[in-house]
Amino acid sequence: MAKIKAVANGSKKDAIVKKAAGLFRQKGFKATSMRELAEKVGVEAPSLYNHIGGKSELLQLICFQVANEFTLHLQQLEETPQTVVKKLDQLIRFHIKMMLQSYDELYVANHEWKHLEDPYLSNFLSQRKLYESRMVQLVKEGVKQKELKNIHPYVAVLTILSAVRGLEFWQRHKKDIPADVLENNMVNQLLNGLIK
Amino acid sequence: MAKIKAVANGSKKDAIVKKAAGLFRQKGFKATSMRELAEKVGVEAPSLYNHIGGKSELLQLICFQVANEFTLHLQQLEETPQTVVKKLDQLIRFHIKMMLQSYDELYVANHEWKHLEDPYLSNFLSQRKLYESRMVQLVKEGVKQKELKNIHPYVAVLTILSAVRGLEFWQRHKKDIPADVLENNMVNQLLNGLIK
DNA sequence: ATGAAAAACTAATAAGCGTTAGTTTTGTAC
DNA sequence: GTACAAAACTAACGCTTATTAGTTTTTCAT
Numbered sequence: 088m089a090k091i092k093a094v095a096n097g098s099k100k101d102a103i104v105k106k107a108a109g110l111f112r113q114k115g116f117k118a119t120s121m122r123e124l125a126e127k128v129g130v131e132a133p134s135l136y137n138h139i140g141g142k143s144e145l146l147q148l149i150c151f152q153v154a155n156e157f158t159l160h161l162q163q164l165e166e167t168p169q170t171v172v173k174k175l176d177q178l179i180r181f182h183i184k185m186m187l188q189s190y191d192e193l194y195v196a197n198h199e200w201k202h203l204e205d206p207y208l209s210n211f212l213s214q215r216k217l218y219e220s221r222m223v224q225l226v227k228e229g230v231k232q233k234e235l236k237n238i239h240p241y242v243a244v245l246t247i248l249s250a251v252r253g254l255e256f257w258q259r260h261k262k263d264i265p266a267d268v269l270e271n272n273m274v275n276q277l278l279n280g281l282i283k
Numbered sequence: 284m285a286k287i288k289a290v291a292n293g294s295k296k297d298a299i300v301k302k303a304a305g306l307f308r309q310k311g312f313k314a315t316s317m318r319e320l321a322e323k324v325g326v327e328a329p330s331l332y333n334h335i336g337g338k339s340e341l342l343q344l345i346c347f348q349v350a351n352e353f354t355l356h357l358q359q360l361e362e363t364p365q366t367v368v369k370k371l372d373q374l375i376r377f378h379i380k381m382m383l384q385s386y387d388e389l390y391v392a393n394h395e396w397k398h399l400e401d402p403y404l405s406n407f408l409s410q411r412k413l414y415e416s417r418m419v420q421l422v423k424e425g426v427k428q429k430e431l432k433n434i435h436p437y438v439a440v441l442t443i444l445s446a447v448r449g450l451e452f453w454q455r456h457k458k459d460i461p462a463d464v465l466e467n468n469m470v471n472q473l474l475n476g477l478i479k
Numbered sequence: 480a481t482g483a484a485a486a487a488c489t490a491a492t493a494a495g496c497g498t499t500a501g502t503t504t505t506g507t508a509c
Numbered sequence: 510g511t512a513c514a515a516a517a518c519t520a521a522c523g524c525t526t527a528t529t530a531g532t533t534t535t536t537c538a539t
Contacts, residue, residue: 132528133530142527
């Protein structure tokens with residue numbers, strides 16, 4: 088009967104994960120039922136289990152796909168030789184780009200990770216912690232090279248991360264604010280400040 | 284038998300709401316059961332209903348208590364005559380102060396509001412939207428008065444709000460970073476930028 | 480066309496949920 | 510101490526949940 092539509096260039100499993108990301112973002116992980124997801128996919132709930140291991144697997148896939156993408160990007164950034172400011176600039180722009188192309192997944196990874204079960208929860212958290220501390224290292228280097236003000240590195244990193252992670256709020260204003268305007272203004276504000 | 288301990292200078296209902304905020308923050312609204320809350324309070328689940336209307340009422344109380352506090356503060360800020368920069372400075376510091384003294388409640392209001400039911404959901408969202416647009420007005424005035432760079436006002440507001448709302452991440456580093464260091468660095472970074 | 484594998488279906492399970500009903504205990508004012 | 514109200518208790522309801530079992534349909538290579 089009803090057949091699961093595979094997403095372009097992806098398995099049926101990928102299609103389910105994508106729909107799940109949308110629902111998890113919209114309603115939250117716990118508030119999304121498998122029946123609801125099944126309906127979105129166009130199938131009865133038990134049929135989903137021909138493709139996935141269970142509800143928790145869906146969350147794991149979403150969270151780690153996002154985490155890995157960011158980790159990979161940071162690694163490439165570290166390997167590229169350029170100024171710290173330029174690296175921070177690119178890092179902020181990457182976050183914005185990701186928010187544009189994978190809004191649901193990013194939101195879920197940022198807000199629903201607490202429903203992961205161990206050992207995935209621990210893995211996810213330590214991966215995040217590592218990302219954070221590598222950014223701190225970057226800022227410390229910038230301070231040392233006198234590219235950056237003598238600001239507290241942790242605070243600087245947390246401020247940047249908070250600001251970019253909070254970009255979800257921007258989704259509501261997408262049509263009013265083009266992506267490049269957002270990018271340039273945000274980078275400028277975070278790096279150069281607001282005061283004239 | 285077990286008796287609900289009233290919080291200092293507060294009703295038993297307040298004590299329940301406080302415990303609920305802690306659990307909702309830690310596990311999420313949907314993932315917190317009334318039985319779990321009851322255990323934290325030291326009572327059987329049905330006993331809670333002698334003091335509260337239901338689970339959803341708890342979320343409402345938390346969210347609107349927070350929203351009202353912020354709305355009130357912004358109003359006071361608007362009425363005080365001083366420079367826009369000074370106002371923004373104070374606004375950022377207020378957010379940080381609130382994060383310190385009402386972490387659970389703030390977190391819940393920021394992350395669990397989507398589980399509010401109408402008409403509370405609509406009320407909450409419009410209250411937030413209003414807060415946002417009043418901040419935009421403030422930034423616009425700052426640009427007009429040439430206190431601020433010619434930055435996109437919406438982007439500036441969203442960046443600030445995102446940064447301060449994301450301060451939850453800071454809770455993990457509380458012992459390493461004193462509140463005043465955080466405040467000063469964050470205000471400085473958001474207003475003056477990171478680059479030397 | 481045929482047979483096997485993939486993927487859908489229906490039915491049912493056990494567990495957990497918020498909440499209600501009805502009863503008993505506790506605290507308080509006279 | 511007695512009576513009244515507040516607040517606790519136990520038991521249970523009806524509903525939803527994720528998931529499994531077992532069966533039927535669809536897909537596809539030969």
